[in-house]
Amino acid sequence: MFAEERQNNIAKLLKDKSSIRVNELSEIFNVSESTIRRDLQEMEERNLLMRTHGGAVGVNRTNFEPNFIDKKNEREADKVHIAEIAATMIEDGDTIILDSGTTTLEIAKRIKAKSLTVITNSIDIAAELSLKEGVETIVAGGSLRVSTRAMVGHIAENTFRNFRVDKAFIGTNGISIEEGITTPNMVEAQTKKAMINCARKVIVVADSSKFTNVSFAVICPVKAVTSIITSEDIDKTIIKSFEEIGVDIITK
Structure with missing residues (x-):
């Protein structure tokens, strides 16, 4: 799987989850954690997510509040x-x-x-x-x-x-x-x-x-x-x- 396709799939996962972890993504896509970190860094630079310690959150979720x-x-x-x-x-x-x-x-x-x-x-x-x-x-x-x-x-x-x-x-x-x-x-x-x-x-x-x-x-x-x-x-x-x-x- 090419990096662009993998990153598109990561973005889709973040639409359904408030956050996702590096080790979880590594298992899902069967690539190393360092590869996932590079993906997340590139996606953050494109304002597609926000990296956190050990993972990432979607940029459009910081003000979401369940009742x-x-x-x-x-x-x-x-x-x-x-x-x-x-x-x-x-x-x-x-x-x-x-x-x-x-x-x-x-x-x-x-x-x-x-x-x-x-x-x-x-x-x-x-x-x-x-x-x-x-x-x-x-x-x-x-x-x-x-x-x-x-x-x-x-x-x-x-x-x-x-x-x-x-x-x-x-x-x-x-x-x-x-x-x-x-x-x-x-x-x-x-x-x-x-x-x-x-x-x-x-x-x-x-x-x-x-x-x-x-x-x-x-x-x-x-x-x-x-x-x-x-x-x-x-x-x-x-x-x-x-x-x-x-x-x-x-x-x-």
Whole structure:
């Protein structure tokens, strides 16, 4: 297969997937990884994709954002697995932030700790925590984004600036060593930054499909994160690359 034909097929694959990895393409086209990297470099120069650590994303996907309902039905088993791990990290007496999201909502459902203070920008998480004894819930004000059911904007950001918490659990759409932790919406990214800035430990919760994805708005560099809880199907080479820069990847 000639390079041009292979690159056309790579472009077609990126229309159906948010991201694709070099080793995956190497297996699909039965060529070396160095050949695939050259293909990706040439395609990036022609503005057909954006290269990321270990792969590529389509250039037209950085601002794509599935709504809350779509995300809720996506990889449900992985969300539950991640949430169960996260819930064990919450101790009696902790002060925590729970970012709005489908995975963080699953964390809220599984909280067992007592004498807990939770600050959240999620109306769904607030409703869930209202059913639990021993949890004081503080809800950030702001503008409600209907698509993600998150309270965002200056009012929400100012709420978080008034607190210092032990742990913040943050959801995201993209995780890349080069590009950082990213999300499609600029206003939502700013609110997440405010959460991160007031937390002693920052724990990102995201399934393995978010790795090497790059969205429009940068939340923070990867090194600003304490750890990432993800699904067990993550590539071991990704785990190693993150551990090398001091970010702990937790899968069980």
